[in-house]
Amino acid sequence: MVGAMVRLGLLASLLFPAWADTPYQQPEQIHIGLGQKPGEMTVHWSTIQESYLRNQTAYDPGDSFVMYGLSKDALTRTSNGTSFLFQDYGDEHRNFTMHIATMTDLLPNKIYYYVVGGQRTGWSAALSFKSAPISAEDVQSRLPMSYAVYGDQGDYNGQTLPSLQIAARKGELDMVLHVGDMAYDFDSDNGRNGDAWMRDIQPLSAAVPYMVSSGNHEAGNNFNHYTQRFRNMPSNSGTITFPEFGKVPNNWWYSWDSGLVHFVALSTEVYTNADYYSMVVQQYDWLETDLAAVDRTKTPWVVAHGHRPLYCSCDNDCDTIATLNRMGFKQPDGSFKYGLEELFYRHGVDMYIAGHEHNYERMFDVSPKWNSMMPWLSGVTTESTIDPPATTYIVTGSAGNVEDHEAFTRPAPRRSAKRLNTYGWSKMTVYNASHIYWQQFQTDSGQPPSTWGQVVDATWLVQNHHGPFSYHPRRKEVENSGVAGLRPVDTISVDMSFWPVGRRLQMQCKHAGHNQAPVCSDQDHSKQMASKGRWQYTKSIDSGNPVDFV
Template sequence: MGLFSPGFPGSMEITWTTFNETEESTVEYGLWGGRLFELTAKGKATLFVDGGSEGRKMYIHRVTLTDLRPASAYVYHCGSEAGWSDVFSFTALNESTSWSPRFAIYGDMGNENPQSLARLQKETQVGMYDVILHVGDFAYDMHEDNGRIGDEFMRQIQSIAAYVPYMTCPGNHEAEYNFSNYRNRFSMPGQTESLWYSWNVGSAHIISLSTEIYFFLDYGVDLIFKQYEWLKKDLEEANKPENRAERPWIITMGHRPMYCSNNDKDDCTQFESYVSTVSKFSYQLMRRLFPGVDLELWAHEHTYERLWPVYGYKVFNGSIEQPYVNPKAPVHIITGSAGCRENHDTFVPNPRDWSAFRSTDYGYTRMQVHNTSHLYLEQVSDDQVSREGSPQFYNYEVDGLLQSLTDM
């Protein structure tokens, strides 16, 4: 069960899986406090055959709810006369550009050693977040055991994804069978099978990219050019003066970072990383034509790292006293330490001067887009919480920063 934003106002898409074919895909829902299930929406199911040796079949149901009342709470269940789910709730996204949405952000979370999962479940259910951004690498791995690991992972995140939109991008661990488990299990905006897309929330325009198209070339080099052309058009639209006035924050998310100071010999540890080299047209496009990309979110490294504003391996701080106020380059955040069977990564002893803060603790990132001029980020250390073992340390922050809107 998962909620996803289809990318257009007043809507929410609900996705779930059954192992038997049903005649209908139905969601019954209603306003919180109103008559239960007074509204009905129908969708359709598509057959997904896992690429493993058993060829397991499952039916992915998708139903889009429309004409939702902004910022209003709804209760719902889904299924058909063959059977119904538990009752869940969600709050329709606020459509105002003056709204201050709250996010939890992380990547690289598996169903084995999901260190941060319990706290994310609780914090979601008590209403701390409006949106989840999962920046690639799920389950470890969704295709394993003929897709059963994917089934188990989706059940684990249901206690998050059934309550707030769970927005994703593909990572390297989703590559098996041409990313088929990822493309079928998640429902992102647009017509690219969730590989890349953009959407608006509050005063932010969020762009999700696939870094994996640069590494899995057997699945088609044409995807590189398709994503580039799509990105060019998307940024042109987002940077029209009337659109930038409404949504001045431009935020990107992609799995493999351009820069990092880990010592595991991953791509981002190289001075000229493959992501920044092969995708240079895309990123030069962002910088050269549309220099207002403010924040870039990454994962892949099982650590947390905050960079100074950087472009081309050079630091462009706003000032010595206020480096994140009106910087001349995007801020990069790597948040891939939610917890998985591969445990932590480590760092090189002496990072380059663009690295501002590093932590090997398990954890996840919180972000709030306060308004058109201020955005707040903090990293929560799950390790610190666990070590202290006391409720007063529940919201332990290992890193926090306040960034003012880039003005270039």
């Protein structure tokens, strides 16, 4: 491997002699994503040099190489990627370089080793990942496949991170699905908060495909950080135009296949701003086409995800915005248009996963039925996990951040199977075309240590009749015996004695404004949380420590 690096460096020095005077910039914030084609894996990283961060006028493209192979000592293949200048809009106007490269022609289900960087910027440590299956036979030999699922994880108080890093280290995860709200926020402290979080997740994101959708905490400066930091998502929905960057791949909504699942990433944020109305229409039209094209013999399961819930029961977040995402916009004739729920039902989406609420709520199947008096109690359910005749809805937004827990202030509706108010992350394990096992792991330092890592909710989701729910053999049960209303459901409470501290931190970060220098910093958050005895050691695994599969 060293010899190959030296040869590459010599070639670079001959082609670009001016590079010799460029200061060293270590590749960092490395994260991988599934490629647009089978047998591909993309990698995204940053190189930051403090002396070039402010008001940079000359763009220095830097090195964008990835070397990879089936052995640490035989990185026999090299791919030359692309780079671009990232610009933060804070008052310091920090600029640094981001890089993207694609590893191609990967053999299925193999451990690959890789390094990123180049002679000028330096090289990363050797990292590794397991390549995705390609053929149906590859998928069957890989099963069961497991996916970590969560939303709303910050750099501060990200209480799930150690558990997730350990799961990745053990080779227990095939992919991560982060359903919005990251870092809290990317643009805080002139983007340094985003840098810190990306470094912290690297032991996870450099080893397991880290797939994302955007949330409200990514909205600063028109989702600038989110759009640029995750350009390596397998966009299949065109481009988005930015004045500074031109057209960039659309990672606001896109889809991909993994094993037996067709995943769909959606932007629920476009429903919250009138300026994005045209994008609501574009996303809806794209989603309708995408869902209609799914081959259920290849990917029988269809799982959609976005940041905001279509159904939830904790507070008034479950009213207007949830209704907009669920039903769309009211038209002059009184009908509703561009709602997601109707498409989910018509095309048989098995599961919709969201975050936004800083708690956990697993629901049963929910069929569309409008409740004009109490919109949050809309929908009817057969309370099924075996052959449900409608989409199953799950909220998993309890990964931990400076805003702490979000209490359930309303009674549980019939559709709620389990509500928890503790930090944790979800794991979805796909066993075959008909069985998924869903678990919730608790990682709450405010709970007894004996419960850390404990499974606090688990269920099988069984579906033998994939496809449009209007053809489901149990569809008549919804009309005849589907229930709505309230039900008693156990909800775990948490020690909220330190809530005012987190709340103050939340307000500080929020009211600093996306175009102003935030007042929060890493040191302030960690010290204040630690002083209250509730600080989880989220950096217990060194972010620079590579994950190595054994």
